[in-house]
Amino acid sequence: MSMIFCSINENHLLSIGWVVGIGMIGVVHDNTQVPIVYMDGIELATGFNHRLSYMQKYISYLPSPYSTCTDQVSRSMQAMFDYYSGADYAYSETLCYIICTQIYRYIKCGCVDPTLWDARAIILPETDTIIIAPLCNDTEPCYSKAADELLASDTLLNQYCLSCPYKCSMTNFVIRTSSSTTPPDWLLNDIKIFVENSSIPLAVNWSTEWRQHVRANFLAIELVRESTPNERYEQVATTSAVDLLSNVGGQTGLWIGISFLSLMEVVEMLYRLARHQFLVVLRALRKPTTIKQEWVQN
Secondary structure (H helix, E strand, O other): OEEEEEOOOOOOOEEEOOEEEOEEEEOOOOOOOOOOHHHHOEEEEOOEEEEEEEEEEEEEOOOOOOOOOEOOOOHHHHHHHOOOOOOOOOOOHHHHHHHHHHHHHHHHHOOEOOOOHHHOEEEOOOOOOEEEOOEOOOOOOHHHHHHHHHHOOHHHHHHHOOOOOOEOEEEEEEEEEEEEEOOOHHHHHHHHHHHHOOOOOOOOOHHHHHHHHHHHHEEEEEEEEOOOOOEEEEOOOOOOHHHHHHHHHHHHHHHOOOOHHHHHHHHHHHHHHHHHHHHHHHHHHHHHHHHHHHHHHO
């Protein structure tokens, strides 16, 4: 898949956190994953043709009781997903930690990180009410200090982020990047005609400096699958219920010398002994009555 972008406007700036630049940020993610741009984004500078080759990796863990993983979406996370209308996002360990950090920020500062606008819906511990928290002023240091305090304390993490286990099934993308300068000289006139016939706002000195503007603002992206086979890592149970019974029977037969047939023979022997004893007792109870009847007849 190839994409071409041309933004002929000096006001189109890229701002992520405290870094400001001119260009774009791209994220390769699964359809069920929320794109976390400031963490997973790849910065793409203008004036280059960027080639992103990816390899898909699928990881699956066994649920309880084999592991502590989960795919359950909490109410706070679902409230976050509601900001993305129509999207069907799944549980994410990263998002879980973002939400619990926002909760701690709200408790300490009364507001949350202003850059995480989609993580404002929080539920305080031991409550069941969703709160739409106000955004902190980006000049206030309280919310960043609260996050550092939480992440530096195992006690606080266990208190506020205990319900953030890893995901049972996840799809990751291994990205390799390469780039080359673009556009070539023979393509400049075609780009000029396209830009002038489109609704892209032109610079004031476009008529005289259009070549420089095109070179400085042109950006191409090529997304390529690195390999057709996908890597799959699946956790499977080494011992099933049937295997467990077989192992118990085998070990019992090996060390005690008892097999299923032997156990049935023991049960049969006990039954015969009990039946024999019952008949002996029954005959003993009937014998005096028989003697008495014979004496009366004589």
